[in-house]
Amino acid sequence: MSRSSPQAPDAQTDTLPRQQRTYSIGELARMFEVTPRTIRFYEQEGLLAPTRQGQKRIYREKDRVRLKLTLRGKRLGFSLAEIREVVMMYDAMPDGNARQLKRLLEILADKRANLERQLEDIRLMRMEIDDVDQRAREVLRQLGDDV
Amino acid sequence: MSRSSPQAPDAQTDTLPRQQRTYSIGELARMFEVTPRTIRFYEQEGLLAPTRQGQKRIYREKDRVRLKLTLRGKRLGFSLAEIREVVMMYDAMPDGNARQLKRLLEILADKRANLERQLEDIRLMRMEIDDVDQRAREVLRQLGDDV
DNA sequence: CAAGCACTTTACGTTAACGTAAACCTCGTC
DNA sequence: GACGAGGTTTACGTTAACGTAAAGTGCTTG
Missing domain, CATH: 1.10.1660.10 (Multidrug-efflux Transporter Regulator; Chain: A; Domain 2)
Structure with a gap:
C-alpha cells in the first residue's frame, strides 16, 4: 500500500x-x-x-x-468523545481483534438507535412547529383586517 | 374561558x-x-x-x-435559550403584535431549516454507519474462519 | 418525639468546547 | 530590512447545563 x-x-x-x-x-x-x-x-x-x-x-x-x-x-448533538470513539475504532478496524469489533458493532447499533429517535423527534417537532406557524398566521391575518 | x-x-x-x-x-x-x-x-x-x-x-x-x-x-441539540425563545413567543402569541408574530415566523422557519439539515445529516450518517457496520462484519467473518 | 421522606434555598464545583490574547516564526515582497 | 499574511505554542477566560453539598422546612409514621 x-x-x-x-x-x-x-x-x-x-x-x-x-x-x-x-x-x-x-x-x-x-x-x-x-x-x-x-x-x-x-x-x-x-x-x-x-x-x-x-x-x-x-x-x-x-x-x-x-x-x-x-x-x-x-x-x-454528538459529543467529541462519542465521535472519536467511532472514528478511532474505525481506524483500528483492519487489525482489530474480535472483541474490539463486537464492541464497535455495539456502539454502531447504539448510534443508530439514537438516530432513529432523533428522526422521531424531528417528526414531532416539525408537527408542532407547523402548528405554531398556523396559529401565528391566523392571528396575523385577523390583525391584518384591523390594520 | x-x-x-x-x-x-x-x-x-x-x-x-x-x-x-x-x-x-x-x-x-x-x-x-x-x-x-x-x-x-x-x-x-x-x-x-x-x-x-x-x-x-x-x-x-x-x-x-x-x-x-x-x-x-x-x-x-437545541440550546435552552433557543427553546425558550420559541416557547415564550408561543405564549405571547394571543396578544402578540404583528412585529413579534413575524419575528416568530422567522424563527420557526429557521428551526425548520435546521431540522431539514439534520434530516440530511442523519441520512448521511446512517449510510456511513451502515458502511462501517458492513466492514466490521466482514472482518469478523474472516476472523471467524481463523478462530 | 424522633426518624425519615420529599421538598426547599443557597452556593460553589465541574465539564465540554471552544474564544481570546500574547509572543514568537517564516515566508514573499515592497 | 521592515512588514503583513499566515502559521505556531502557551495559557488563561468563558459559557451552558447542570452536579453536588449543606442546611433548613413540613408531614406522617412508628
Missing part, C-alpha cells in the same frame, strides 16, 4: 486528483466555516492527525473527511 | 381528566428520567413556571408538556 512519496514538494495547485491535495489549516477553516482554533482543538482531542511540514500542519483528504464527519456529528 | 377553580384542594389520585392533574417535582423527574435539579434549573431559565403550594412547586399539564418539548429540543 505504501506509495513512494512524490519528490516534488511544492507545485500543487489544481490539477491534482484530490487524493493527493493538501490543505492548510486556514483553507480547511474557511471551507467548513470554523476557526483554526477549532481545528487545532479537534487535533488535540485526537480527531485529526495532520502531518507537519516544518512546524506547519498539513492536512490530507482523510483529515478533511474526518473534519466533515466530526462537524456532522456535532450538528446532530 | 376562565373556569371556576374546583374547591377540593386535595383528594386527587387517578380519576382526574388529566387536565387537572398536578405533579410534584419528583414525579416529573421520574417520568422523564431527569433530576429535580434539572427541572428547577429549567424554571430558573424561564422554561417552566409552576405555581406554589406553600413553598412546594406544583406542576400542571402545561408544565409537563413544556418539559417534554424542552427535552425533545435538547435531544436535537
